[in-house]
Amino acid sequence: MSSPNDALAVQEVVEAEGHLIDSHIMEQIFDAVVEYGGRFEVEKFSIGRTNSEPSHLRMRLSAPDQDRMRKLLVHLLGLGCSPVDAGDAALAEAESDRCAPEDFYSTTNHRTQVRAGGQWVDVQNQRMDALVVVSGGGARCRRLRDLRTGDRVVVGMRGIRVTPESKERDRLAFAFMSHGISSERQVETAVRQTAALVRQTMESGKKVVVVAGPVVVHTGGAPPLARLIRDGFVHAVLSGNALGVHDIEAALLGTSLGIRTADGRQEEHGHRNHMRAINAVYHAGGIRQAVESGRLESGILFECVRAGVPFVLAGSLRDDGPLPETVTDMNQAQDAYAAQLQDAGLVLCLGSMLHSIAVGNMLPSWVKIVCVDINPAVATKVSDRGTGQAVGVVTDVGLFLELLSKALAP
Numbered sequence: 001m002s003s004p005n006d007a008l009a010v011q012e013v014v015e016a017e018g019h020l021i022d023s024h025i026m027e028q029i030f031d032a033v034v035e036y037g038g039r040f041e042v043e044k045f046s047i048g049r050t051n052s053e054p055s056h057l058r059m060r061l062s063a064p065d066q067d068r069m070r071k072l073l074v075h076l077l078g079l080g081c082s083p084v085d086a087g088d089a090a091l092a093e094a095e096s097d098r099c100a101p102e103d104f105y106s107t108t109n110h111r112t113q114v115r116a117g118g119q120w121v122d123v124q125n126q127r128m129d130a131l132v133v134v135s136g137g138g139a140r141c142r143r144l145r146d147l148r149t150g151d152r153v154v155v156g157m158r159g160i161r162v163t164p165e166s167k168e169r170d171r172l173a174f175a176f177m178s179h180g181i182s183s184e185r186q187v188e189t190a191v192r193q194t195a196a197l198v199r200q201t202m203e204s205g206k207k208v209v210v211v212a213g214p215v216v217v218h219t220g221g222a223p224p225l226a227r228l229i230r231d232g233f234v235h236a237v238l239s240g241n242a243l244g245v246h247d248i249e250a251a252l253l254g255t256s257l258g259i260r261t262a263d264g265r266q267e268e269h270g271h272r273n274h275m276r277a278i279n280a281v282y283h284a285g286g287i288r289q290a291v292e293s294g295r296l297e298s299g300i301l302f303e304c305v306r307a308g309v310p311f312v313l314a315g316s317l318r319d320d321g322p323l324p325e326t327v328t329d330m331n332q333a334q335d336a337y338a339a340q341l342q343d344a345g346l347v348l349c350l351g352s353m354l355h356s357i358a359v360g361n362m363l364p365s366w367v368k369i370v371c372v373d374i375n376p377a378v379a380t381k382v383s384d385r386g387t388g389q390a391v392g393v394v395t396d397v398g399l400f401l402e403l404l405s406k407a408l409a410p
């Protein structure tokens with residue numbers, strides 16, 4: 001009869017370093033080994049003795065066969081646990097555009113290094129679901145569609161180090177986030193802490209990016225969001241055609257999808273109003289021109305144009321119009337979003353499942369996301385895609401924005 005200490009056929013020694021205990025990474029590592037039918041033997045463990053000192057783990061793994069060991073190592077890599085004997089990362093050339101070698105390494109959103117020419121180099125442009133291309137001694141995340149013939153792509157899982165984000169040490173700033181999703185009752189706390197995060201982000205020279213859906217306008221959130229833009233707290237707005245249409249409809253006609261923003265009543269023939277708004281923008285030649293000509297005098301996009309805050313409106317299958325600025329080529333829309341997310345320190349996702357999840361996929365794990373939605377499942381979905389840095393505030397987005405603009409009022 002075999003004892004639990006008997007070694008299985010295939011062995012490997014792995015190491016991990018970081019805040020392994022209080023970030024619960026250690027238990028995830030052990031669970032993964034068991035889940036893949038393997039065994040572990042801890043050879044060395046030293047616990048970090050201070051707030052900032054990392055812990056260090058070295059353990060011998062056994063698995064029943066090569067295939068299970070390979071799958072286990074891929075899983076452990078995402079937890080920051082990599083083989084000790086790592087030489088350089090293996091590279092293989094792309095044979096043609098957009099065609100990666102079969103066993104390409106697929107990235108997480110965590111800080112990643114690869115070993116090239118005997119040196120560990122930081123992977124630039126970190127995001128999930130990308131490949132790592134090594135060139136000229138550097139390494140960079142590249143989306144599959146951006147891969148070009150001859151690119152040298154990291155394959156396998158050796159010579160790769162991943163550092164998962166550890167739990168916040170400054171527990172004050174992101175405290176409401178430690179429990180993942182905060183409920184309606186805690187909304188004032190969430191607003192206060194979001195305001196503190198906005199200030200902190202700006203002090204550190206990073207951008208605050210707002211991702212917003214049309215429900216921001218429907219719930220009366222347009223005036224407070226416009227104020228936040230005017231007061232300099234927003235550095236880019238990422239949205240879709242609908243936000244633009246309803247924001248402009250509200251500014252020109254005082255309705256949002258035909259409902260009067262002043263008293264919440266249905267305006268007679270109001271259902272045409274969003275088309276009238278689009279028509280007005282077509283007449284002006286575009287949103288910027290509508291602002292410059294004095295046709296558009298208030299609203300979210302008006303403040304963006306006036307303050308020089310970039311906005312991106314991504315198209316979708318259900319769009320009316322669309323507005324001239326709406327980017328209908330989805331690859332270009334993704335690129336435009338990604339460009340605005342460079343140097344973001346905080347992203348506020350406000351009432352848009354589609355755009356919040358899209359943005360979550362583009363961000364590295366050290367950029368914080370506050371996801372405000374009436375439906376707790378949306379925040380969970382953003383986290384499920386691997387963006388563990390997201391927390392949800394379950395409340396009405398109009399109310400949230402009103403409180404946030406008051407909390408940040410100069």
Ligand SMILES: NC(=O)c1ccc[n+]([C@@H]2O[C@H](COP(=O)([O-])OP(=O)(O)OC[C@H]3O[C@@H](n4cnc5c(N)ncnc54)[C@H](O)[C@@H]3O)[C@@H](O)[C@H]2O)c1
Pocket residue numbers: 212213214215219239240241242243245274314315316318319320321350351352353354355372373374375378395396397398
């Ligand atoms: N007329 C148009 O052109 C038009 C109209 C609607 C949508 N669209 C497009 O369709 C796409 C998806 O639209 P979307 O982002 O609105 O849809 P979505 O379903 O992705 O997101 C809407 C989100 O708002 C949340 N929500 C609803 N009421 C709320 C409230 N009071 N407070 C907080 N959150 C609330 C929902 O739970 C949901 O998660 C976009 O590209 C949009 O531009 C176009």
